[in-house]
Amino acid sequence: MSSLEACPELRRRAQALYERLKREGEAAGYYLNPDVEFVLDLMEGLLANEERYGYWSCPCRLADGIREKDLDIICPCDYRDPDLDEYGACYCALYVSEEIARGEKEPQPVPERRGTDVGVGLVPTPGPSAAEHEEELVGPSTSSGHRFTRSGLPVWRCKVCGYLCARPQPPLKCPICKADRDRFERFA
Amino acid sequence: MSSLEACPELRRRAQALYERLKREGEAAGYYLNPDVEFVLDLMEGLLANEERYGYWSCPCRLADGIREKDLDIICPCDYRDPDLDEYGACYCALYVSEEIARGEKEPQPVPERRGTDVGVGLVPTPGPSAAEHEEELVGPSTSSGHRFTRSGLPVWRCKVCGYLCARPQPPLKCPICKADRDRFERFA
Amino acid sequence: MSSLEACPELRRRAQALYERLKREGEAAGYYLNPDVEFVLDLMEGLLANEERYGYWSCPCRLADGIREKDLDIICPCDYRDPDLDEYGACYCALYVSEEIARGEKEPQPVPERRGTDVGVGLVPTPGPSAAEHEEELVGPSTSSGHRFTRSGLPVWRCKVCGYLCARPQPPLKCPICKADRDRFERFA
Numbered sequence: 001m002s003s004l005e006a007c008p009e010l011r012r013r014a015q016a017l018y019e020r021l022k023r024e025g026e027a028a029g030y031y032l033n034p035d036v037e038f039v040l041d042l043m044e045g046l047l048a049n050e051e052r053y054g055y056w057s058c059p060c061r062l063a064d065g066i067r068e069k070d071l072d073i074i075c076p077c078d079y080r081d082p083d084l085d086e087y088g089a090c091y092c093a094l095y096v097s098e099e100i101a102r103g104e105k106e107p108q109p110v111p112e113r114r115g116t117d118v119g120v121g122l123v124p125t126p127g128p129s130a131a132e133h134e135e136e137l138v139g140p141s142t143s144s145g146h147r148f149t150r151s152g153l154p155v156w157r158c159k160v161c162g163y164l165c166a167r168p169q170p171p172l173k174c175p176i177c178k179a180d181r182d183r184f185e186r187f188a
Numbered sequence: 189m190s191s192l193e194a195c196p197e198l199r200r201r202a203q204a205l206y207e208r209l210k211r212e213g214e215a216a217g218y219y220l221n222p223d224v225e226f227v228l229d230l231m232e233g234l235l236a237n238e239e240r241y242g243y244w245s246c247p248c249r250l251a252d253g254i255r256e257k258d259l260d261i262i263c264p265c266d267y268r269d270p271d272l273d274e275y276g277a278c279y280c281a282l283y284v285s286e287e288i289a290r291g292e293k294e295p296q297p298v299p300e301r302r303g304t305d306v307g308v309g310l311v312p313t314p315g316p317s318a319a320e321h322e323e324e325l326v327g328p329s330t331s332s333g334h335r336f337t338r339s340g341l342p343v344w345r346c347k348v349c350g351y352l353c354a355r356p357q358p359p360l361k362c363p364i365c366k367a368d369r370d371r372f373e374r375f376a
Numbered sequence: 377m378s379s380l381e382a383c384p385e386l387r388r389r390a391q392a393l394y395e396r397l398k399r400e401g402e403a404a405g406y407y408l409n410p411d412v413e414f415v416l417d418l419m420e421g422l423l424a425n426e427e428r429y430g431y432w433s434c435p436c437r438l439a440d441g442i443r444e445k446d447l448d449i450i451c452p453c454d455y456r457d458p459d460l461d462e463y464g465a466c467y468c469a470l471y472v473s474e475e476i477a478r479g480e481k482e483p484q485p486v487p488e489r490r491g492t493d494v495g496v497g498l499v500p501t502p503g504p505s506a507a508e509h510e511e512e513l514v515g516p517s518t519s520s521g522h523r524f525t526r527s528g529l530p531v532w533r534c535k536v537c538g539y540l541c542a543r544p545q546p547p548l549k550c551p552i553c554k555a556d557r558d559r560f561e562r563f564a
Contacts, residue, residue, distance in 0.1 A: 028349075028365065071347075071371055078347050078371075153345075155352070157529075159454050161404075161551070162543035164531070166375060167350035175349070175364045176551045177404065183447055183454075187542060216537075216553065259535075259559055266535050266559075341533075343540070354563060355538035363537070363552045 014043035029173030031101035033093050042094050046075060060092040061114070072114065079113045085169050098172075157187035202231035217361030218272075219289030221281050230282050234263055248280040249302070260302065267301045273357050275299075286360075345375035390419035405549030405557075407477030409469050418470050422451055436468040437490070448490065455489045461545050474548075533563035 018039055022032050033039050045059025057063035058073040072078040080090040088097035089107040099105040156170040157163070161177040170184035206227055210220050221227050233247025245251035246261040260266040268278040276285035277295040279302075287293040344358040345351070349365040358372035394415055398408050409415050421435025433439035434449040448454040456466040464473035465483040467490075475481040532546040533539070537553040546560035 024366070067370070074367075074371065076348050076365065076367075080348070081350075153350070156350075157542050159448070160452055160456070161547070162457075162529070162532075162541035163551075164352050164540050164542055165350035166345050166352055171349070175351075177452065178400070179450075179452075182443070183450065212554070255558070262555075262559065264536050264553065264555075268536070269538075341538070344538075352540050353538035354533050354540055359537070363539075 010044055010047065011040070013047055014040045017043045017047065025095070028175050029171055029178075030095050031098055033089075033096050033107070034101055034103055039094065042092055058092060081171075082168055083110050083113060154186055155188040156184045159183050159185055198232055198235065199228070201235055202228045205231045205235065213283070216363050217359060217366075218283050219286055221277075221284050221295070222289055222291055227282065230280060246280060249300075269359075270356055271298050271301060342374055343376040344372045347371050347373055386420055386423065387416070389423055390416045393419045393423065401471070404551050405547055405554075406471050407474055409465075409472050409483070410477055410479055415470065418468060434468060437488075457547075458544055459486050459489060530562055531564040532560045535559050535561055 018032070018036070021043075025032055042059050046056045049055070049057040049059060049063065053063055053065055053067070053070070055067055055070070056075045057070050058075055058077050061073050063070050063073065067074075075092075076095065077090070080095055083090045084095060084097060087108060087110045088100055088105065089095065089110055091110050091112065093107045093110070096107055097105070100107050153166040153168065155164055155166045158170075158174040158177060158179055160179040160183055161174060163174050163176045164187060165171065170181050172181050173179065174183070206220070206224070209231075213220055221230075230247050234244045237243070237245040237247060237251065241251055241253055241255070241258070243255055243258070244263040245258050246263055246265050249261050251258050251261070255262075263280075264283065265278070268283055271278045272283060272285060275296060275298045276288055276293065277283065277298055279298045279300065281295045281298070284295055285293070288295050341354040341356065343352055343354045346362040346365060346367055348367040348371055349362060351362050351364045352375060353359065358369045360369050361367065362371070394408070394412070397419075401408055418435050422432045425431070425433040425435060425439065429439055429441055429443070429446070431443055431446070432451040433446050434451055434453050437449050439446050439449065443450075451468075452471065453466070456471055459466045460471060460473060463484060463486045464476055464481065465471065465486055467486045467488065469483045469486070472483055473481070476483050529542040529544065531540055531542045534546075534550040534553060534555055536555040536559055537550060539550050539552045540563060541547065546557050548557050549555070550559070
């Protein structure tokens with residue numbers, strides 16, 4: 001994919017996108033792969049997919065081309081955070097752990113999580129089956145509220161500012177007050 | 189309201205406010221009306237109300253002058269998001285849909301929602317009556333928690349970053365990770 | 377702690393940190409003490425603790441030196457918001473109310489809240505005992521969800537944008553849309 005000579009305009013846009021993702025990522029506690037050439041190739045892949053499909057389909061996966069079917073693999077994909085937690089990198093190795101970003105560790109291959117899970121990052125609680133899960137997400141609203149989370153995910157609270165989010169694990173940094181992960185508590 | 193000659197200082201402040209709202213809006217997935225002169229007039233209205241009342245009372249509505257009574261119409265008003273969803277513009281047409289912002293569509297008149305709803309953007313679920321709704325918002329805290337939402341609003345979760353919010357519809361963009369509306373799921 | 381002459385490099389870093397915390401604070405509705413020299417001394421304390429312990433342990437409290445044991449006093453500490461609500465300043469008087477920031481009021485001594493509460497800012501609802509509270513935070517996940525909040529804290533909703541957070545009181549400003557505190561409603 002080395003299109004440095006082939007298309008300097010594409011490389012310029014890839015560079016701009018890299019800088020933007022790096023800046024936004026760092027503000028939110030995410031790190032890009034320290035191999036800049038590798039990341040620029042991924043950026044070109046994202047830009048190519050944007051032109052092809054109209055959205056940033058993952059450059060490392062085969063897209064369907066219908067946004068609705070590719071939603072989970074629009075970058076950043078639904079699998080990034082569980083993969084970072086488990087493997088220290090996303091499937092593409094675009095996003096990596098702080099250790100890998102600092103060059104203290106090498107990224108390892110990340111198995112494809114898509115299509116293999118009942119749900120992304122479902123915690124091992126007595127949760128709904130895949131079919132029930134799907135039904136719940138599209139099902140009618142009820143106000144009985146016997147269960148807080150339909151998706152079975154835990155809710156985390158930042159003890160500094162009160163920010164709430166529902167994820168398998170708390171974020172690396174609170175996106176509101178920048179407190180570190182270990183200042184989150186389980187809320188629900 | 190054309191005070192361009194009348195008061196260049198006011199126009200300068202209106203311009204600065206316009207730039208700020210445009211920048212903040214775009215970061216959060218909101219678009220200002222593309223008619224800049226029209227928006228500058230609205231900015232002057234906001235600034236006039238700020239001087240008059242001490243807060244940004246909606247420039248298109250009659251303010252009471254007591255903050256407590258005008259809370260719902262402090263810009264951005266409580267009705268902006270439901271109006272954007274239903275009509276593609278807020279009551280003032282300060283905030284518009286992306287289509288209108290791009291000039292691909294003209295804004296339409298937006299009926300006054302204030303005082304006509306049981307609640308803002310209440311979803312058609314078996315919810316509390318207006319009186320019960322009011323009581324719930326001011327009522328004593330209980331930890332029994334049989335119902336998650338007191339206001340009857342659904343809770344949405346960003347599938348990318350886990351952000352939670354309670355609104356009639358998900359936001360156009362996740363304010364945390366900038367994912368688009370269609371990557372939100374119903375959470376509660 | 378006046379190290380202006382003693383170490384110009386430390387003072388320069390203190391100044392940079394001050395500017396950063398001021399900027400980030402103001403964006404989120406927090407105000408630093410208007411006494412800049414006082415704040416620069418606190419910044420030096422934070423930087424010294426960072427070198428000593430690896431984290432921003434509160435410059436006004438004795439640190440244990442083990443991050444896990446000092447989590448609640450990493451600046452901003454878990455007590456900042458309840459102290460701002462009750463006394464108009466945090467324990468260090470680094471963060472102060474808007475009135476104090478404007479010089480309209482003097483900061484008052486703030487009693488040490490650490491270790492004296494069952495929980496930070498626990499609202500007086502029939503909540504769990506301290507032991508139960510601890511157990512809940514580390515306990516196994518259940519999806520029965522009979523109670524929304526494990527920590528007994530109320531959940532607040534911004535009526536403008538739908539942001540949700542769990543705190544003793546709503547934030548001074550919505551961190552997402554900058555709406556003022558009085559536009560929050562009790563949500564759960």
